[in-house]
Amino acid sequence: MTHGTARNIFIFGSLLMLGILVWLSIDSVKAIEKNTxxxxxxxxxxxxxxxxxxxxxxxxxxxxxxxxxxxxxxxxxxxxxxxxxxxxxxxxxxxxxxxxxxxxxxxxxxxxxxxxxxxxxxxxxxxxxxx
Amino acid sequence: MKYSSQRVAYPYLLLAVALFALQIVLGLVIGAQYVWPDFLKDVLPFSQGKAIHINLLVLWLLLGMMGATYYIIPPESKREIHSTKLAMVQFWILTIAGLIDAGYLMAGFSEGRKYLEAPWPVDIMIIIGALMFLYNVGMTVLKSEKKTSIQAVLLTGLIGLSVLFVFGNVMVRNANFSIDQYWWWWIVHLWVEGTWELVVAALTAYVLMRLTGIPRGHIEKYLYLEVALVFLTGILGIGHHYYWIGTPKYWMMVGGFFSALEPVPLALMVWNTFQHLKESKTVPTNKVALNWLVIAIIGNFVGAGLMGVVHTLPIINQWTHGTQVTAGHGHMAFFGAYAAHIIAVVYFVLPEMRGVTNTFDQRSGMRSLWWMNLSMLFMSLTLMAAGVVQVYVERISGVSFMLVKNTYLTGWMIMRLVFGLTFTVGVLEFVYDFIRISKSKPMEQTLQNIVTGSFSSSGGAAATRR
Incomplete structure (x- = not known):
């Protein structure tokens, strides 16, 4: 794996995970309001x-x-x-x-x-x- | 030390070490309160002692990271720090913030969130300090001719942790306790299992490169892959805190899956470090720093990785959640992943700053290393064992919490206190060593060089391996 590939995995992989987390968090906060x-x-x-x-x-x-x-x-x-x-x-x-x-x-x-x-x-x- | 502005790291590291020692004193008090619940309870109730213990932890680790950054950024950027004056103003702001926080907690006040007990004006001061720090480091890096991966990873971690602190502090202020807890984890988890890992990964890479003399390309080869894996597993690994707090069920799958993978990057770091040590053609003269560094990397894998993964799956976590198992994991994780890393950096920086890397007496440092590390390992194992007993007797058999704590756990808590005392021996030796090396004169080095005829730089990689 080249240096650039690893860096791209870091940048885009992290952004993807962060995106999923934000999406799940918006859903979770709504769900918490229902679950409490x-x-x-x-x-x-x-x-x-x-x-x-x-x-x-x-x-x-x-x-x-x-x-x-x-x-x-x-x-x-x-x-x-x-x-x-x-x-x-x-x-x-x-x-x-x-x-x-x-x-x-x-x-x-x-x-x-x-x-x-x-x-x-x-x-x-x-x-x-x-x- | 090539750049005079690197000297600004010293007050940061000095304060970090002082607060570390103070944190351990508080730890002894609250550790004793587990054995004798009335011990000093009118002077310092457990809740206050605990709050100060963990606030000092966070503060000294952050100060340590900042000091370390100020030390490595000039040689990484091949220029002086943008403004040493700003760095000193920042230092005093953070010192005063720490004093206000300590007074506030000593007086029995709290904002009532674990780790975030500090009053909001202190939060604002910390944010101002962090902004000054980021500006100062950022400007230094921006002006550097050649950008390095170490700079990039370090800055990403530092910016990330600052953004999370601001964002989290705004979001936790919610009338719904579950939502408050939800965002609270965005600071706590995404700090220790995310952005902080980046900071120490970058610091480790730099120190390892300097100690072993391995070419930059080799050191940086796996750096991005390691931190990529930290984020790929750790960001959604936050789900292991969302099993039971009023959150949707899907977190059991998401959190279980990703957090089970969280040890992978930490294992890669261990493997990679040993590869580097094999590859190294020089024997570092600064063995204390190298040993602390290797122990920190292993401690990170064992404490944060293994001791975490054994109770991260929902089917196990439903029993262990909120028991001493968590406390055992927490101690080894914070020590291995962060405290040991900062101590390693201190042992790299301090002799180099005094110009005594090749000559300073390392016996004291090695003694404190053994006292601290063995004590912490046994303390964590003791707490984890206590946690398992607690799971059986309280959680599974249904005996009341207080009865379990005051009877079945007492033996373990006595052992924990004993290991706390032996840990303190190591801390005292470390503090003594810190003062001793701070006072040592570079003149000795010069004389030594003349005697031995060696004129190597003080980088630490002096003797060539046979």
Whole structure:
């Protein structure tokens, strides 16, 4: 293979792949809007709370984050509103107590409810051995 | 060192090494928090320590790449850097940006996205710094008489990573968390499995060429093919992050297929490097730099390639996604592919800059190489093993996360901390060596040359192989 051929493969191959990625991304973003529950202003505010307290640098959400604390994707359906509220207001060690306002707590729980509704292609898989 | 403007690389490399050392201190703290969850938790909660650990990582690697670029662009372009003043202004902007970010994170603030915790004014400062850098390097390359493949690949990587940073930072600000994550990967994945690979491939090519004395044509022969394969597999390889985040099912096929091929270019780089080493007619005097370089290329293949490919298929990834397997792969990949490359460049640049390539004491460098590399290899294997245990006990058997972490994983986490401490030994030795070589006098070289009667240039390829 000549130098020029390799360079052309690099240039045109990369552009082709980038083109496919852009095309799939436009399609994916549309699909995500269908695969996720509607984003209300409270959900949006809840995402801001999630970000403000840097939750992702301990927890994971849809498996992405810091692996130091549990994944919270299905926490809403698993634990329920009241449990989450009590847990976050008075967390066991080593989780810090963030002293959130009632409004922040409401929004955060609404956000976790929203995440619970994301269509995740079956992730996380159910444990093979049930307790 | 032929061009005086190459000297501007020094503050960049100095700061990079300092931040690397600081990153490791933070790593020790959060590593200890895995074993003792209450350790320093009021001073530095895990989330803050983690954020600073990975922010410093990104910043020192970028500074290292910039320093390395400033060092190799003048000899590649056969002219001085367009403006050393601009390079220094850029250096201070990035330093201040780093300080603001560190203060912001220490105070417990965050923008709440992993790796992108920095506040937006810091992002703007980084973008300004990057633009100054690209302008400076771009002008130097444009004015050069003969354009080289190394210049082209390096610039493509640097421009690509800057464009992705700007584009990604705009796109992630979406009210829909899944869409936010979608574009977030455009920065994180397309940096580390795309554009950054180009930058280190170009740096490697240059350093290897200088160390071994192999003709440019041979070194550049496979460069385009390698980076072409990086992009051909890596761009759509992004799909392995789109299996479970609310994205369409086709990503399982696209992501699985392309990311399974991602080790191919990295394997080609390993093969190609060994071909070059066989072909080389000279024995490089700078063995530390050469050893770091070879280890970086192998580390890239093992850490990013192999340790990635073993959990990239959806059928496996559904179990390993978000476990310590990812953490193990992440450590070896960042270290092998990027940290080791920058350290290799530091060991090439620093002695040459001081004019002591043929005379500097390499024992310290070799010791730190072994401490760091063996420690990181074992740390990654420990984390991956912990991840497999986590998959069995938590994911498959359904035992709660916290119970698994506080019981079954503790042994592995203690081992990880031990390897973290031994890694630190290597880092301390490296920092000591960096200061020592920085202070060494080129006079010694002159004397040595007179004594041995050798007047070879300080390129590193001095002794001829028998």
């Amino acid at each position: 529950p509607p984003v209300t202003s409270k959900v949006e505010a809840g995402l801001k709370v999630w970000q403000k307290y840097n939750c992702i640098d301990c927890h994971t959400l849809i498996g992405n984050g810091a692996y130091f604390a549990p994944d919270l994707t299905k926490s809403y359906s698993k634990r329920g509103d009241a449990f989450l509220r009590a847990f976050i207001s008075n967390p066991p060690k080593p989780m810090p107590n963030f002293q959130m306002s009632d409004e922040e707590l409401d929004d955060l729980i609404d956000f976790l409810r929203w995440v619970d509704g994301v269509q995740t292609n079956g992730w996380p898989p159910k444990p093979l051995i049930q307790k």
